[in-house]
Amino acid sequence: MIGQEAPERRAANDADFGAGLAQPTAPNGLATLRTAHTNRLSAGEIQSLNERYAPLDCEERIRQLYRDFPPEKVLVTSSFAATSAFFLHVVSRVRPEQEIAFIDTGFHFPQTLRYKAYLTDLFRLKVFDVAAPPAAHERTAHARLWEADPDRCCAVNKIAPLEAIEPDYQVWISSLMRWQSEHRAGMRIFERRRGILKFHPMIDVTREERDDYIRAHHLPFHPLVLQGYASIGCTHCTVAGEGRSGRWAGKPKTECGLHL
Ligand code: SF4
Secondary structure (H helix, E strand, C coil): CCCECCCCCCCCCHHHCCCCCCCCCCCCCCCCCCCCCHHHCCHHHHHHHHHHHCCCCHHHHHHHHHHHCCHHHEEEECCCCCCHHHHHHHHHHHCCCCEEEEECCCCECHHHHHHHHHHHHHHCCEEEEECCCHHHHHHHHHCCHHHHCHHHHHHHHHHHHHHHHHHHCCEEECCCCHHHCHHHHCCCCEEEECCEEEECCCCCCCHHHHHHHHHHCCCCCCHHHHHCECCCCEHHHECCECCCCCECCCCCCCCCCCCC
16 A cells, blocks of 8 residues: 555535634634635635735645645645645645545556655655446447547546546645646735636746756656657557647647636
């Protein structure tokens, strides 16, 4: 067994949010975040969060998030892709007990699964897998849906499994950075997407800053990076290439849909 087992998770409802936790005394109207359902945060409150977090660096932002939100209501996902070691190293330093969700599409490279096991052991992560029901996944595999309808394939194998657990959480941290794609270039630190509050603490980290961090901490890259893969997803939809050019190559699709 690699790493540690994630403790049993339970579904939450609005009444559970922040129960038993001390309330912060922020003077800026955000003091209710630990009890408020973030679906009810106004555009102005999200704007206030963006302004308050903007001067902080990515590690300080993550530390602050755990002060503003109940830690058990924070969802962290990782694809254990090219440079996930950077994000996971920061998160595991800030909150070692944080659970990490891995969306298991069933189509990952064996190298990704080995990298996942390696990082889980290295950082002593608590990783849990989320996946489509076996029958639904099998139907996509049988139909080779990534060829005929990749949006539908991602919807079944990535988006639906994540949406099934989203109601357990108030805020979702992901490691997107603006330089990664045109779509991501317009993202902010906090924004509501598909009904959940997204938190992008690394959105303004440059590629050079990320690589400097990786080198300074002697972190391992995904094994396929050495073979020219700059971005790594499922085997059927990933080839070697710069940036995200190797994802859904030859198709208009550029995002799996999780971050749209
Ligand atoms: S990335 Fe490709 S194989 Fe993976 S879920 Fe999406 S369409 Fe299917």
